[in-house]
Amino acid sequence: MIRQAALYLATADDVHAAQLPVVGRPVAFRAILAAVRAGARRVAVPAALRSRELHAALATSPSARAAVAWCDAAGALAPGPALLLPAAALTPAPALSRLLQAPAGRVLAESQATDTPALTVDGASLAPMHAALMAGNPVGDVLARQLAAPDVIAVEGDRWFVRVRDAGAAARAEARLWGELGSPIDTRLDIALHRRLSKWVTRAAVALGIAPNWITVAGGMVGLGAAATVARGDLAALAGGCLLYLVAVVLDHSDGEVARLTLRESAMGEWLDIVLDTIVHASLVLALGLAAASVTGGGLGASVAAAAGVVGSAVVGKRWPPAPLAATDRGLLDALSSRDGFYAMLVLFLVLRIVAPALLPALMIVVAAGTHGYWVARVALLVRRGRRTGGASAAHRRRRA
Helix, strand or coil, X not given: CCCEEEEECCCCCXXXXXXXXXXXXXXXXXXXHHHHHHCCCEEEECHHHCCHHHHHHHHCCHHHHHHXXXXXXXXCCCCCCEEEEECCEECCHHHHHHHHHCCCCEEEHHHCCCCCCCEEECHHHHHHHHHHHHHCCCCHHHHHHHHCCCCCEEECCCCCCEECCCHHHHHHHHHHHHHCXXXXXXXXXXXXXXXXXXXXXXXXXXXXXXXXXXXXXXXXXHHHHHHHHHCCCCHHHHHHHHHHHHXXXXXXXXXXXXXXXXXCCCHHHHHHHHHHHHHHHHHHHHHHHHHHHHHHCCCHHHHHHHHHHHHHHHHHHHHCXXXXXXXXXXXXXXXXXXCHHHHHHHHHHHHHHHHCHHHHHHHHHHHHHHHHHHHHHHHHHHHHHHHHHHHHHHHHHHHHC
């Protein structure tokens, strides 16, 4: 795998274009971080791109800051294969990852039609342009000749590529980023409702400079407010709790959107999101138990058991995340791991509160069985798959012997 990358200038105008902001971050910074997330351990950056904005952006990302090697320093770009990445163009990290994992001599197919291709070169091809790259001189003509070589192979990134020349192109790149804010495990309800609402929150948060972790905390507080409201047990409180839960879910979508747009994802943010999400959902089932007990005198014990099941499911879900909705191996358990199940539970509780309140304790027993059934069944399936894999490996070893 190729481990180093170098930002290059195709024309002298790219110095300005690379500094244009896209969702508040310079294009050059986004290019650097895309290379790092694709697998590059070092990224050589022309000294001409130094600016207060770029240094400020690098300060927010330890991984990008550690990978940057300024080209006016000795050894910034080592001999050997490298990814040559335009400083004034943007493409997602997964597309670049395909280039880094392939042998040198590949070009990203989506970039071929521009004068700023993303391509990999071996040491022999890098040597003639090494000095120009280190000096920050435009190398567009050199790369054009490189692309004309018959042995250059195009690699489909299956994503987008935007050449940034001016503010209009930067806006198009920004629109592409907004279009990719969804998650692979989004449900139809997420797409139809939550994402549409969360983008309004996200736009406001980005404009105001609100950090994603603060949105996570706000969502957790609203979620706990939903639980406290539901615990009262009357119809108005149950309906209000459902609406507050909707707000909490929207905020939970928005924090990830803000993190991805502003390149502020972090391990702390991920854990904060998981912990607060688990607390909110455990509190909700406890609140339903309190509501059931206030109406019928029963159901509180089952809700305590259900809350324990929520915690167990969160632990298992973190260790073995659900498969994406598009995955062919996504099963019923993965489909049930979304928040849609909680919506169904809240709505069913509200309906029973109206038409058959005596059944509320029984509903809580079903909820408890469901929360524990999820993680128990998931662990059992994983153990079964592990045994199958181990048995197949053993049989393969016996055949080879």
